[in-house]
Amino acid sequence: MTECPVSIVVIGAGNRTNKYMEYAIRHPEKLVLAGIVEPNDxxxxxxxxxxxxxASACFTSYEDFFKNPIPANAILIGTPENEHYHPTMMALEAGYNILLEKPIAQTLEECRAIAQKAREKGLLVGVCHVLRFHPYFLKMKEVVQSGELGQIISINHYAEINLDRTTHGYVRGLWNRAEKTNPMLLAKCCHDIDLLLWLTGKKCRKLSSFGSLRWFRKENAPIGSSDRCINCSVEADCPFSAVDLYKNRKEWVRNFDIPKGMTLDEVIDEELLHGRYGRCVYHCDNDVVDHQILNMELEDEITVTFAANAFTQNDFRSTHIKMTHGEIDGDERILRVRKFRGSKEQIFDFSDIVRQPYHAGADLYIVEDFVKALEEGYGTLRTNIDKSVESHRICFEAETSRLTGRTIFLD
Ligand SMILES: NC(=O)c1ccc[n+]([C@@H]2O[C@H](COP(=O)([O-])OP(=O)(O)OC[C@H]3O[C@@H](n4cnc5c(N)ncnc54)[C@H](O)[C@@H]3O)[C@@H](O)[C@H]2O)c1
Structure with a gap:
């Protein structure tokens, strides 16, 4: 058991860890930041x-940090995917509990090795599956679990990834190469697979997956296009224009670093001229899929179809759960529950919270849960790595199925 406030060191002071550390600002009696490891000044x-x-508690590399680690109860790891495994193993070796951003690591073997090391050391590793803490999905789980609608027969679940999010993250951005980060299904949709296992409480028995990088390739570049949107003759008509996204609409610019003496507009101009985000979507170094489907058969003969798609302006998940005595469907705003006999349709409206920051508070609830588990006993943690390895396994196997065309049978 750990006394409060819990002290934590952040490795990777980027977008996600800044969100989670908001909890320490709101609850300094529960959590304090003891140190930072981040190469970006x-x-x-x-x-x-x-x-x-x-400054004495700030480090530019985790190798340096682990040579002279500062005392803390836990480490929050929010580095890019290819930098999850090593700092996590080093942190466990050094005796820290861990809150780890998803995906756990880049191979199933690495994921299992982390889980194994945590067990050996008797330490906690929580994985940031924030959807499990989201009020809309919690309500969905509550309705399923109540038993009122009987048993689950099948689920259709869609991740509408949104065009802007796709071009920013998966074509031009940090998640555009499977080798460097992870295949898209892992990088983006391990949340969805985790959610589906969590909702059903079942394991996957077999799966098959299809998908490809269909559109954002050189051969689809329109005549007259150039390597950069800023000097492209067809930019004005291009739905994937970086000029439109960043300069006109100012979307996805929140995480651009603004060096001292520069303005955001100057940073955007610089990015369009020389940065990765100014590149034409048809002339990037991307290789991750832009659409993928996954079919699964779970225990109890539950069938699940899942589709992830970039070619939509929608930016939400939609889910339809068909059960023996009713159905549940929703789009993160409205959750509709219909019983086949004997009761009226119930509507739960989440429209008010859908755009609220911190994933409608889920980012803060997950930190709260982690702190509580350190305080009260490790067994209470809702996103323990052991549960998470199973959903990661499905993502890795889905990628194998997509690449080989085989149906994969899981033991
Ligand atoms: N849970 C979610 O909903 C969610 C959402 C987006 C991203 N993520 C995941 O969070 C992780 C981080 O994503 P992000 O959006 O915060 O990225 P980010 O680029 O904003 O932050 C990553 C930070 O890590 C730093 N870094 C890189 N190498 C490092 C190293 N060797 N040591 C220490 N720091 C290093 C980078 O400089 C950067 O500041 C990724 O695994 C990503 O998939 C999770």
Missing amino acids: IRRENMARKFGVP
Whole structure:
């Protein structure tokens, strides 16, 4: 058991860890930031300033940090995917509990090795599956679990990834190469697979998957296009234009670093001229899929169809659960529950919270859950790595199925 406030070191002071650390700002009696590991000077200094972390507790690499680790109860790891495994194993070796951003690691063997090491050391590893803490999905789970609609027969679940999110993250951005980060299904949709296993409480028995990088390839570049949107003759008509996304609409610019003495507009201009985000979507170094489907048969003969798609302006998940005595369907805004006999349709309206920051508070609830588990006993943690390895396994196997065309049977 750990006494409060729990002290935590952040490795990777980027977008996600800044969100989670909001919990320490709201609840300083529960959580304090003890140290920061971040190679990017702007990000490290911003976080240090925000939390009053002294320079002596700031590091530019985790290798340096683990040579002279500072005392803390836990480490929050929010580095890119290819930098999850090593710092996590080093942190476990050094005796820290861990809150780890998803995906756990880049191979199933690495995921299992982390889970095994945590068990050996008697330490906690929580994986940031924030959907399990989202009020809309919690209500969905509550209705399923109540038993009022009987048993699950099948589920259709869609991740509408949204065009802007796709071009920013999976074509131009940090998640555009499977080798560097992970296949798209893992990088983006391990949340969805985790959600489906969590909702059903069942394991997957067999699966098959199809998908490809269909559109964002050189051969689809329109005549007259150039390597950069800023000097492209067909930019004005292109739905994937970086000029339109970043300069005109100012979308997805929140995480652009703004060096001292520069404005956001200047940073955007610089990015369009020389950065990765100014590149034409047909002339990037991307290789991850832009559409993928996954079919699963779970225990109890439950069938699940899942589709992830980039070619939509929608930016939400929709789910339809068919049960023996009723059905549940929703789009993160409205959750509709219909019983086949004997009761009226019930509507739960989440429209008010859908755009609220921190994934409608889920980012903060997950940290709260982690702190509580350290305080009260490890068994209470709702996103323990052991549960998460199973959903990651499905993502890895789905990728094998997609690449080989085989149906995969899981033991
Ligand atoms: N749970 C969610 O909903 C969710 C959403 C988006 C991203 N993610 C995941 O969170 C992780 C981070 O994503 P992000 O959007 O915060 O990215 P980010 O780029 O904003 O942050 C990553 C940070 O890690 C730093 N970093 C890189 N290499 C490092 C190293 N060796 N040591 C220490 N720091 C290092 C980078 O400089 C950067 O500041 C990824 O695994 C991503 O898939 C999760």
